Amino acid sequence: MAQQAMGSRYQGRIHLLQKELMGQYFQELTQAAENGGPPAAYMLISGNPVELVRAFGMLPVYPEVNALQLAVKKESLPYILLAEQMGYSVDNCAYVKADIGLFFNGLRAPFATFPKPTLILCNYVGCNVYLNWFEHLAEYTGATIFPLDIPFIRDPAQGPSEEDVAYVVGQLEELIAVCERLTGRPLDWERLKEVVRLSQQTGQLWAEIKHLTKNKPCPLDAYFDAVTLMGPLYCLRGTEEGLAFFEEAYREVEERVRHNIGPIPEERFRIVVEGPPPWPYLRTFRDLFARWGAVAVASTYSTVGGMWEFGFAHDPEKPLESIAMHMLYWNLTNRSLLLRYQQIRRYIEEWEADALVIHSVKSCRLFSAGQGDMREYFTKELGVPTLLLESDLEDPRYFSEAQMRNRIDAFFESLEHRKIRGHPVEAAVQHSNFSPGEGEAR
Amino acid sequence: MRAGVETAEEIVARCREVVEDLSFQTVREWKAQHPKARVVGCYPVYSPVELIHAAGILPVGIFGGGNQIEIAHADARFQSFVCSIVKSTLELGLTGRLDFLDGILFHSICDPARNLASVFQRNFPSLHVDYIHFPQNLASPLAEVYLTQEYRRVLRGLEKIGGQPVTEEALVQAISTMNRWRSLVRELYTLRALQPHLLPAAELYPVIRAGTVLPVQEHIRLLEIFLEGVRRREGKPKDRIRVLVEGSFCEQPPIDLIACLEEAGCYVLDDDFLLGWRWFLEDVPIDGDPVQALARAYIHRSVYSPTKHDLRRRKSDHLLEKVRTLGADAVVVLIPKFCEPALFDYPLYRRALEEARVPHLFVEYEEKMWIFDRVRTEVETFVESLLFD
Ligand code: SF4
Ligand code: SF4
Numbered sequence: 001m002a003q004q005a006m007g008s009r010y011q012g013r014i015h016l017l018q019k020e021l022m023g024q025y026f027q028e029l030t031q032a033a034e035n036g037g038p039p040a041a042y043m044l045i046s047g048n049p050v051e052l053v054r055a056f057g058m059l060p061v062y063p064e065v066n067a068l069q070l071a072v073k074k075e076s077l078p079y080i081l082l083a084e085q086m087g088y089s090v091d092n093c094a095y096v097k098a099d100i101g102l103f104f105n106g107l108r109a110p111f112a113t114f115p116k117p118t119l120i121l122c123n124y125v126g127c128n129v130y131l132n133w134f135e136h137l138a139e140y141t142g143a144t145i146f147p148l149d150i151p152f153i154r155d156p157a158q159g160p161s162e163e164d165v166a167y168v169v170g171q172l173e174e175l176i177a178v179c180e181r182l183t184g185r186p187l188d189w190e191r192l193k194e195v196v197r198l199s200q201q202t203g204q205l206w207a208e209i210k211h212l213t214k215n216k217p218c219p220l221d222a223y224f225d226a227v228t229l230m231g232p233l234y235c236l237r238g239t240e241e242g243l244a245f246f247e248e249a250y251r252e253v254e255e256r257v258r259h260n261i262g263p264i265p266e267e268r269f270r271i272v273v274e275g276p277p278p279w280p281y282l283r284t285f286r287d288l289f290a291r292w293g294a295v296a297v298a299s300t301y302s303t304v305g306g307m308w309e310f311g312f313a314h315d316p317e318k319p320l321e322s323i324a325m326h327m328l329y330w331n332l333t334n335r336s337l338l339l340r341y342q343q344i345r346r347y348i349e350e351w352e353a354d355a356l357v358i359h360s361v362k363s364c365r366l367f368s369a370g371q372g373d374m375r376e377y378f379t380k381e382l383g384v385p386t387l388l389l390e391s392d393l394e395d396p397r398y399f400s401e402a403q404m405r406n407r408i409d410a411f412f413e414s415l416e417h418r419k420i421r422g423h424p425v426e427a428a429v430q431h432s433n434f435s436p437g438e439g440e441a442r
Numbered sequence: 443m444r445a446g447v448e449t450a451e452e453i454v455a456r457c458r459e460v461v462e463d464l465s466f467q468t469v470r471e472w473k474a475q476h477p478k479a480r481v482v483g484c485y486p487v488y489s490p491v492e493l494i495h496a497a498g499i500l501p502v503g504i505f506g507g508g509n510q511i512e513i514a515h516a517d518a519r520f521q522s523f524v525c526s527i528v529k530s531t532l533e534l535g536l537t538g539r540l541d542f543l544d545g546i547l548f549h550s551i552c553d554p555a556r557n558l559a560s561v562f563q564r565n566f567p568s569l570h571v572d573y574i575h576f577p578q579n580l581a582s583p584l585a586e587v588y589l590t591q592e593y594r595r596v597l598r599g600l601e602k603i604g605g606q607p608v609t610e611e612a613l614v615q616a617i618s619t620m621n622r623w624r625s626l627v628r629e630l631y632t633l634r635a636l637q638p639h640l641l642p643a644a645e646l647y648p649v650i651r652a653g654t655v656l657p658v659q660e661h662i663r664l665l666e667i668f669l670e671g672v673r674r675r676e677g678k679p680k681d682r683i684r685v686l687v688e689g690s691f692c693e694q695p696p697i698d699l700i701a702c703l704e705e706a707g708c709y710v711l712d713d714d715f716l717l718g719w720r721w722f723l724e725d726v727p728i729d730g731d732p733v734q735a736l737a738r739a740y741i742h743r744s745v746y747s748p749t750k751h752d753l754r755r756r757k758s759d760h761l762l763e764k765v766r767t768l769g770a771d772a773v774v775v776l777i778p779k780f781c782e783p784a785l786f787d788y789p790l791y792r793r794a795l796e797e798a799r800v801p802h803l804f805v806e807y808e809e810k811m812w813i814f815d816r817v818r819t820e821v822e823t824f825v826e827s828l829l830f831d
Contacts, residue, residue: 087793365523369557
């Protein structure tokens with residue numbers, strides 16, 4: 001076994017800058033909670049319309065980001081338990097439970113205190129749990145709730161219909177009226193265009209970064225490092241600071257490409273990762289791959305909030321339409337499982353990956369339900385070596401390090417043999433002409 | 443269905459046979475007799491079956507395999523933490539038991555059901571699989587416009603299977619037939635709420651469920667006879683508590699579990715079994731554009747449901763109102779294991795019920811259960827605590 005030193009990971013300027021920016025963001029939220037500040041709009045990550053919230057000068061608060069932070073800091077369990085005492089099931093999404101626990105803990109987390117919502121903006125993009133979650137928050141807080149209904153992509157070949165787009169734009173107009181009432185001021189359309197322009201540029205940089213990971217060695221881990229960039233992408237998209245962060249990030253990644261630097265000393269396996277990470281054990285999990293020289297060159301999780309790498313950009317001249325398209329189509333969550341198969345397949349082919357790793361989390365059935373079929377498709381139809389792992393994204397009770405290690409080691413050992421025997425996976429991919437979205441199979 | 447079924451008891455027995463037959467023999471026979479006819483399956487919760495009828499197609503309720511099937515293939519596709527109906531429905535498909543279907547509709551009820559639609563699409567490429575996205579912004583006037591368009595889109599797919607354009611007459615006819623069916627079902631529910639000792643839930647449930655399999659006209663005649671039969675029944679109520687059952691709107695409890703609740707000392711005044719098929723509180727109006735009428739009825743005349751997030755009124759308020767109107771002593775929250783929407787509603791229900799001092803019992807089940815001792819003991823203890831309080 002040619003494993004690499006444990007814990008070797010890339011810690012560049014981006015990570016430091018990210019820490020600083022997110023620290024400021026949480027400080028701003030705490031400030032608003034303790035001493036008053038701009039009205040807070042609670043929102044969900046998937047295809048978030050943060051541009052509109054920013055244009056009204058409201059503070060975007062993402063309960064998912066808060067829950068995630070609790071988990072990363074290994075603080076989530078007491079909050080989860082608090083919610084379970086109230087009748088929330090052990091089997092329901094733990095993001096929701098941690099957040100509900102946080103609410104009943106006076107919105108106080110070890111790293112921030114959160115302002116009460118003025119607007120609960122339930123952007124229903126794909127995840128059905130969202131509807132429950134924000135319905136509960138609205139009931140507990142009494143705040144105004146707006147359910148922004150985003151029709152799921154029913155026709156993978158066509159994408160959203162004109163009617164769907166018009167329906168979402170119409171709702172955005174209704175939402176604008178609600179925001180005008182809550183903030184007491186009319187929407188400044190010029191401001192909105194400006195925010196959308198900042199989003200456009202930010203998205204483009206993010207897309208370019210994602211294409212840079214096609215390089216060998218891959219300059220940053222498109223799973224473990226990409227998640228670092230997701231905080232600013234959602235919390236600060238549409239701001240000057242957010243844009244500046246992505247400019248800096250792009251420069252750094254590009255520089256690493258020029259110098260052939262990867263996140264680990266030697267890139268031995270290129271993987272695509274599907275599913276959210278186990279936040280409470282992020283480091284442990286990462287090290288289990290790093291010791292095999294496995295680098296993620298692409299990941300689906302980094303596209304939940306938006307999918308920019310396949311050509312989408314916000315359009316300042318059509319702010320509402322482009323926000324609608326972002327919510328309807330240009331994110332992972334509002335797309336079917338079969339569209340996700342296509343997305344992953346593209347990553348494997350164009351980013352030249354050796355294998356697919358599926359991290360199946362109990363909390364999030366949006367991601368996980370049916371991942372067994374996904375494995376079947378990739379291994380049997382396409383001949384792509386696929387590893388399926390199970391744990392959770394928020395609840396530390398579902399992570400077993402020993403078991404994880406065994407499965408990961410066994411997988412890479414066999415992958416190594418396969419490589420030595422010279423079975424490039426690309427060959428297997430090319431032999432199959434199945435394309436899931438077109439409804440052809442078996 | 444055999445001709446000459448007459449007594450209510452015979453109807454119950456035959457209906458039970460129909461719904462427990464996972465080979466869908468009645469549908470297969472019907473299809474053999476109507477060689478050009480098409481069949482479209484409806485996964486829970488609510489499916490606009492009128493659209494299917496109007497396309498000249500037989501809608502059939504697909505509710506998984508209950509406790510009559512062993513999961514041998516589907517658990518490799520869906521994990522242990524996914525509810526049973528998703529797996530047992532796929533198992534039905536993978537074992538060829540659904541090969542009589544020409545199409546199947548799934549709906550925006552939860553993430554597992556939606557992903558199941560994709561898995562069906564991939565595994566059964568010749569099947570017409572459609573997914574209906576129901577609006578969740580029900581207070582907005584845009585919702586009706588959207589849903590009307592969505593129904594028209596679904597209709598276009600059904601027209602392709604049915605092989606004929608759908609006329610307005612056919613739609614109106616379908617709505618009025620289903621209105622008739624639903625009004626008979628409502629009558630039975632009303633009768634049962636008033637005299638639950640004359641119509642146990644373990645009888646009512648299979649009789650109505652058979653209506654998700656049999657051709658609607660045939661089932662309407664059956665319901666009429668059944669209703670007459672039940673009306674003739676006599677008897678005195680026993681010493682039992684009167685409960686509402688809430689939480690089984692998608693994956694269905696085994697009939698013997700329902701019977702077990704009753705034997706353990708409950709009269710069921712109301713339940714949410716087969717909720718999607720009973721969906722409307724009143725008739726769908728048949729004036730004007732029928733597709734729009736159906737869409738409008740979804741928004742303004744449908745029941746509350748964990749899969750419909752209608753923020754105009756809290757679900758717990760609906761539940762409490764039902765408790766008061768029917769004079770229930772308690773609520774049995776009967777939820778299939780891993781059912782996301784049902785489990786999420788529970789804490790809100792619990793809060794509201796506790797505040798209103800309405801006792802409740804939380805029971806988790808799986809459709810594949812066939813031993814009910816634990817549930818029986820729990821229910822008995824609960825009943826005793828109320829009866830001898
Ligand atoms: S189910 Fe998944 S997408 Fe939905 S709230 Fe939970 S973690 Fe987020
Ligand atoms: S039982 Fe619940 S979780 Fe399962 S498919 Fe039905 S609604 Fe979804």
